[in-house]
Amino acid sequence: MTDKSYYSGLRRSMIGTIVVVSLTPLLILAALGGYQFHSAYKQKVLAHMEQLVLGHKQSIDAFLFGKLAEIRVLADVTDFEKVRDDDGLSRLLLSMQERYGGVFVDLGLVNAQGTQVAYSGPFRLGRADYGHALWFQETMQREFYISDVFLGLRGLPHFIVAVKHSWGGQEYILRSTIDFVAFNRLVENIRIGETGLAYIVSRGGEFQTKPRRQVAMSQSFLNEVLSPEQNMGQSRFGGPVPAHVHLGQDPATGEDSVFVTAGLKNGDWILVFQQTQEDAFLLFLRARNFALVGVLLSTLAIGFMAIVLSKRILNTVVETDRQKDMMNEQVIEAGKLASLGELAAGIAHEINNPVAIMVEEAGWIQDLMEEEDLRAMENSQEVLRALGQIRTQGGRCKEITHKLLSFARKIDPTMKTVHINELIEEMAALSEQRARFANVHIVTELAEALPPIEASPSELQQVFLNLINNAIDAMDHEGGQLKVTTRREENQVVISVSDTGQGIPKANLQKIFDPFFTTKAVGKGTGLGLSICYGIIQKMGGEISVSSVLDVGTTFHIRLPLRKGEADDEGRA
DSSP states (O other), X not given: OOHHHHHHHHHHHHHHHHHHHHHHHHHHHHHHHHHXXXXXXXXXXXXXXXXXXXXXXXXXXXXXXHXXXXXXXXXXXXXXXXXXXXHHHHHHHHHHHHHHTTOEEEEEEEETTSBEEEEESSSOOTTOBOTTOHHHHHHHHHSEEEOOOBOTTXXXXXXXXXXXXXXXXXXXXXXEEEOHHHHHHHHHTOXXXXXXXXXXXXXXXXXXXXXXXXXXXXXXXXXXXSOHHHHHTSOTTSXXXXXXXXXXXXXXXXXXXXXXXXXXXXXXXXXXXXXXXXXHTHHHHHHHHHHHHHHHHHHHHHHHHHHHHHHHHHHHHHHHHHHHHHHHHHXXXXXXXXXXXXXXXXXXXXXXXXXXXXXXXXXHHHHHHHHTXXXXXXXXXXXXXXXXXXXXXXXXXXXXXXXXXXXXXXXXXXXXXXXXXXXHHHHHHHHHHHHHHTTEEEEEEOOTTOOOEEEOHHHHHHHHHHHHHHHHHHTTTTOEEEEEEEEEETTEEEEEEEEOSOOOOHHHHTTTTSTTOOOSOTTTOOSOHHXXXXXXXXXXXXXXXXXXXXXXXXXXXXXXXXXXXXXXXXXXX
């Protein structure tokens, strides 16, 4: 897998994770909240519609039975002489119209054979025969009756309120026509929203009022919207049949609608109120749409933030991977240097013995020449000088390899008594050859009688050698002076390593001890030296600091604590 495809997959994974983690609680809360709100709002709306229909049912029943009661009272308190005469009925009708606002259209007296014997009203219905009329037959059986709306002899929609009464041993029916327009207005005014509509139908599905718009009605549909108790016409518990709410499809428009039904006239009529669900739950739908818009905007915001955050995180990951790769390369370089050091130590060990033999053999030849009186030879002095030079240079090689082997040993962290001046002299001597090639002059100003300290000699060797090599590198181009000084300050030993190089910029001074930070060219430094030195000095309880001036030079200061006994002596002194 290439880096590009890896990072693309990683970014998609981060975007997906952020989106899923962020959106899941939001969607769950929106779904649960929406469901709870929808249920509560729906119950509230349906309860309101049910109460509205029950209130109008009571009003309509009060109207119908109120008119019937008024006719019954009229029959009970009026003398027969007043009702059998057209003029008497006219006076009664006029009085009732004045009191009730024209709700009573006419007034008539019908004998037991169905013949209207007296009449007062706007129509010519005198001597009309109602013997076969349903309302007449029902009234004769029940004593009072409110008919369905029908066209009758006048051809106009109306309904009859009739009461059977006995005058002079004969049974008569006192009937009145109720103003259909006034009655229809009672129902027509029931409106909710834009599509709310109320009407009254009989149990046979015949309209008893005129709906404001076309409504499809059938017996099967009526049975569908009625509750079982309404279909039976009585409550299971003997009380009034409650209103019933039905959610279904309007057969006339095909729209999902709410139907609320309530029985009228002791269950003979049904008051139906219907409204489209979109209109009935309009506020909920608006709230739902607003919530959906909010969720959509939240989704877009989360998606945008996921893209932005994933881009930032991915940039961080890319930078981290880049630094990791660089660190790996530096570690590999450090490993190579370590291997090279081990190789050099091995070579030094192998060279050390032959050089020692060569020095010994040169000495042996010199001894033989002196014992066997070979000084008489013509070039004996030149041979002795060459042998002396071989012994001198061989001894020097032996000393160098000895120091190289000493330094190449694995770092021993064991704390021992260390004489700082001796270590510095040793490291300065080890670096002398390299300094000479770099045209750098090493100067040591070491304090006399400097007390020993407790430290790891191997680790201090590494610190001093690293500082000396860094100083040489800083003066590599033009040469200069490398000065190492030691002194005692109170209960500390202070070692300073100064060079006359180009100095370190202030921006780099803060990072000089960071791991892998280096200002050297690629391949010439790992950036680990000073950070390791910092860790070693800190572990020994000391401090290391740096001061530098551009174009003047740099000085590293190392402060190491004296041993407890030495510090106490200093305090007493």
